Amino acid sequence: MAGTPSPVLALTTGEPAGIGPELAVMLATRAVPVARVVAVGDPALLAERAALIGRDIDLVELAAGDALPAPRPGVLPVWPVTLRAPSRPGVLEPANAAYVLETLDVAIRACREGHAAGMVTAPLHKGVILDAGHAGFSGHTEYLRDACGVDEVVMLLATDSALHAGQPGWRGGSALRVALATTHLPLREVSDAITGPRLTRILRILDADLRRWFGIEAPRIAVCGLNPHAGEGGHLGREELDVIIPALEALRAEGLALDGPLPADTLFTPRHLEGVDAVLAMYHDQGLPVLKYAGFGRAANITLGLPLVRTSVDHGTALDLAGRGSADLGSLVVAVALAADMARRGAEVAPI
Numbered sequence: 001m002a003g004t005p006s007p008v009l010a011l012t013t014g015e016p017a018g019i020g021p022e023l024a025v026m027l028a029t030r031a032v033p034v035a036r037v038v039a040v041g042d043p044a045l046l047a048e049r050a051a052l053i054g055r056d057i058d059l060v061e062l063a064a065g066d067a068l069p070a071p072r073p074g075v076l077p078v079w080p081v082t083l084r085a086p087s088r089p090g091v092l093e094p095a096n097a098a099y100v101l102e103t104l105d106v107a108i109r110a111c112r113e114g115h116a117a118g119m120v121t122a123p124l125h126k127g128v129i130l131d132a133g134h135a136g137f138s139g140h141t142e143y144l145r146d147a148c149g150v151d152e153v154v155m156l157l158a159t160d161s162a163l164h165a166g167q168p169g170w171r172g173g174s175a176l177r178v179a180l181a182t183t184h185l186p187l188r189e190v191s192d193a194i195t196g197p198r199l200t201r202i203l204r205i206l207d208a209d210l211r212r213w214f215g216i217e218a219p220r221i222a223v224c225g226l227n228p229h230a231g232e233g234g235h236l237g238r239e240e241l242d243v244i245i246p247a248l249e250a251l252r253a254e255g256l257a258l259d260g261p262l263p264a265d266t267l268f269t270p271r272h273l274e275g276v277d278a279v280l281a282m283y284h285d286q287g288l289p290v291l292k293y294a295g296f297g298r299a300a301n302i303t304l305g306l307p308l309v310r311t312s313v314d315h316g317t318a319l320d321l322a323g324r325g326s327a328d329l330g331s332l333v334v335a336v337a338l339a340a341d342m343a344r345r346g347a348e349v350a351p352i
């Protein structure tokens with residue numbers, strides 16, 4: 001809308017040994033007209049990574065609530081959080097796990113207090129956070145769920161051209177939205193985690209948030225089976241018959257438009273995706289390889305079911321690339337654009 005300032009987004013800079021800090025620097029050297037981005041991280045770390053990758057950057061340290069400088073390429077406002085130990089690109093340091101979590105807490109607080117309209121997260125390293133003793137940590141998604149005090153959230157990844165629903169353009173093909181019924185679990189635990197109540201909560205959130213954040217008036221969701229050939233009538237597993245089908249039938253009776261459970265191998269083909277707004281995959285590596293094949297570097301991760309806006313990149317810490325300045329910025333650009341769009345749509349939603 002003309003005259004409305006672009007939304008402020010808190011960008012957590014993620015694992016300090018990964019590519020997050022340099023992606024924040026690279027983003028700041030471009031014009032980002034859709035949002036005013038404030039990095040959350042250690043200013044000395046950001047300055048050091050900027051120098052390492054040969055970028056000139058003017059870091060402006062601020063407190064949450066301070067007025068932001070006029071957006072200008074090369075200027076990066078920062079809400080400072082101090083590293084607990086020196087960080088070298090590519091070398092994980094468990095002492096910095098608390099730093100990473102503090103950046104999340106700062107961003108969450110900024111959203112709660114109205115200093116940010118949403119948060120965008122650069123990747124963190126789950127393993128080093130667990131190694132540091134934060135038992136049970138399994139990712140931003142669950143951390144945000146607990147920090148916001150909600151029972152359930154849904155991880156949704158979407159490729160670029162699927163990001164603005166209501167776009168009449170999407171008719172399957174390479175644009176895709178994939179939500180997950182389970183997230184970061186060992187494969188052997190997946191079946192037990194897929195329960196009727198959980199599927200019901202997840203599909204209700206997915207349906208509601210496709211309407212709320214993407215403007216889709218009557219979302220159609222295709223649901224994968226868990227087993228090969230969606231269980232082959234019970235011969236290749238009973239989860240479809242015992243759990244998934246009853247949950248879908250009850251939700252259809254509530255008015256949700258659900259296809260499935262369908263065999264996952266053919267669901268992800270253009271004919272089956274025709275007219276589908278999102279796919280619900282039963283587990284991480286059932287859905288995300290397809291999404292990443294379709295659009296790695298042009299997709300974003302969105303946490304649905306939260307009382308705040310959170311998007312993220314479609315990739316991890318890429319320790320092998322850290323400090324080189326060669327990481328692809330594409331997904332962060334998509335994640336920022338999407339968070340800005342969601343923040344505008346959510347402007348009328350009451351603050352938490």
Ligand SMILES: NC(=O)C1=CN([C@@H]2O[C@H](COP(=O)(O)OP(=O)(O)OC[C@H]3O[C@@H](n4cnc5c(N)ncnc54)[C@H](O)[C@@H]3O)[C@@H](O)[C@H]2O)C=CC1
Pocket residue numbers: 019121122123124125126127140301312313314315316317318319320321326327328329
């Ligand atoms: N949003 C988040 O915080 C996420 C965090 N992770 C975490 O990241 C860590 C490493 O995970 P991996 O499975 O190794 O995935 P990864 O995405 O870090 O790396 C996989 C491959 O993709 C490449 N890659 C990743 N990002 C890239 C970029 N921007 N440009 C060019 N190439 C890129 C890497 O160089 C590597 O070859 C794990 O601890 C994982 O849990 C993974 C995904 C998302």
Ligand SMILES: NCC(=O)COP(=O)(O)O
Pocket residue numbers: 138139140141142288301312
């Ligand atoms: N594979 C997606 C992923 O790991 C993202 O996790 P999260 O940190 O956003 O929960």
